Structure formats: C-alpha cells, structure tokens
Amino acid sequence: MGDYAIEIKNLRKTYAGSRSAEPKVALKGVDLAIPKGTIFGLLGPNGAGKSTLINIMAGLVIKSAGAVRIWGFDQDKNPRQSRAAIGIVPQELNLDAFLTPRESLDLQAGLFGVPKRERRTDEILATVGLADKANAYARALSGGMRRRLLLGKAMVHNPPVLVLDEPTAGVDIELRRTLWAHIREMNEAGTTIILTTHYLEEAEEMCDRIAIINHGEIVAEDSTENLVASMDVKTLLVTPDAPLSEIPLLPLGVSASFRDSGVLALCYSRSQTPVSEILSALEAGDITIKDIASEEPDLEDVFVRLTEDSPAV
Ligand SMILES: Nc1ncnc2c1ncn2[C@@H]1O[C@H](COP(=O)(O)OP(=O)(O)O)[C@@H](O)[C@H]1O
Ligand SMILES: [Mg+2]
Structure with a gap:
C-alpha cells in the first residue's frame, strides 16, 4: 500500500446538469494505483475524462463517489495533507499579466502556506529556466516561458506528486524538449509525475x-x-521487385496500403495470420519480393484499437 503515490477506488463523477444540459457522467468507477517514482501517462481521446480525473486528484473538482488517496492521505479524511502532496500544471495559460515570475511564485507559496524561509523561489526560477526573467511582467513572457512559469508555480510547495495536463499541447518542438528535460530531472530527483498528452510517441x-x-x-x-x-x-513492409498496379489478394484480416516508393504495408494480427500465409499469397500473386521488413506496433496502434467502440477481432 505504501508504495503508491496515488490510489483511486471506484471513482465516479457526474457533472450536474442545468436547464439546457443533461447531467454528464464523466467517470464511471475508475480504479487506479500509480506507483511512487514513476512517470505515469494518462491517454485518451478528447472528452474521455482525463482532466476530470486529474482535477479530482488535485482537489479542483469534487468527486461524486469513490476514494482517492494522495501520497497515502485520504482526500476526505486528510484534505489538507492530500492537497499539499500534489501540484498541478493546468493546460490553460492562466497567469496574472501584472505579476512577475518572482511575484507569481511568492503568491503561490503564500497560498500553500510555505513559510518565507522555506521558499525556493530562485531555485525554482532557475530550474524552469526563468532566472533572467524573474522580474519581467508575465504579459511580456513568451508562451513557452509562461508554460514554464506554470510548472514553477506547481512546484513551490515541493509536492512529491506533480500532475501536468497536456503540458505540450500547442508547444513547439524545442520547448517540448526543454519541458521534458525538466520533467525527467524532477522525476530523477524523486518526484512522481502524472501527465496527460496527445503526443503518443x-x-x-x-x-x-x-x-x-x-x-x-x-x-x-x-x-x-x-x-x-x-x-x-x-x-x-514489402518492397516488390517491380511496382504494383494494385493491392494483391491477401488472406482475410490483413489490411494493405501503399507507402512511399511503392512499399506495400501489410498490417496483420500475429495470433491470427501466420506470416507464411501472407508470403504464400504474395507468391501466388506473382509478386517478387526485393526487400522485406517488419514494424513493431507503436502506441498509436494500441490506442486506436483499445478506444474503438467495437474492437476489431
Ligand atoms: N464542468 C463541466 N460541466 C459539465 N460537463 C463537463 C465539465 N467538465 C467536463 N465535462 C464533460 O465531462 C467529460 C469529460 O471531460 P474531460 O475530463 O475534460 O475530458 P478530457 O480531459 O479527457 O478531454 C466530457 O464529456 C466533458 O464534456
Ligand atoms: Mg482535458
């Protein structure tokens, strides 16, 4: 039990309806245990319930039913401790334009009751690469700098669990690298990281x-x-000797498409179609193979298959 940063049992959330909207069931009994020290990814399509789940963890959304423990503290029995154990970086860039990064961090530290002598403002500014912008107004910061400032804000009370809601959505590649490097460093220093992302790779x-x-x-x-x-x-991935004019006849369950330079990509299920059957079909179609390679599934395949409403058999 003591090895989990987060333990969630039968978590349910229904957003109340209004005159114009029906109540919305967002979480239908989620069980989840996140081991300490991991970088844990929460993936799902839009509207799946990712933000609801992490906002409940962070104490920003009130659950309808179920139990949530953060760093061993039950949210209902120890609300203060469980809240202090987690920091959240929201997706939106909600910063006060008239505060400097230093002021933002100080204000946040005050909100979390961090005594002045225990504040690590300069250390955090350096960690998120904003030491030289400590006294600039937030409105003068670039989008990337604002995002790093949000990360800094989530770190002021030194929580053992840090949650990031789609941290790299709309972020350029270079900044994404910097962000990931910061996140890795924090993880190596012992922080459990939970993130949601659409970037499956x-x-x-x-x-x-x-x-x-x-x-x-x-x-x-x-x-x-x-x-x-x-x-x-x-x-x-089959490279034929001569370009094919059409996709050959293949065993049932194999889907084929052409890639660049005439490579035929054949997607199949290992448990259902022996590769020899595919090769025989190619031979029967008089196709001479010049080169052949195979590709492991990436997360995109996993994701697509698992979130299909009626999974393909
Ligand atoms: N404040 C809210 N009021 C009503 N419905 C909401 C609210 N927030 C989210 N929802 C609904 O709950 C579902 C899950 O949303 P969300 O947790 O934001 O998903 P995700 O982050 O995976 O995109 C969606 O159908 C969304 O429309
Ligand atoms: Mg979301």
Missing part, C-alpha cells in the same frame, strides 16, 4: 506506465513496454 518515450481512458473508464493500464507488447498487431 512522446508518452511511449517518456512514461514508465500508461493508463488508457475512454468514456470515463480505464480500458488498459500497464507498463509501457507490456502495453505495446500486448498488442499483437504487426506490419510487414
């Missing part, structure tokens, strides 16, 4: 564990490695 590269959420339910949760390995979709 990045989640695959960044996260130790991944949960996939769809329609308010966790549909898969595993180590990144296992999650990818559990998908038995594979792609065979």
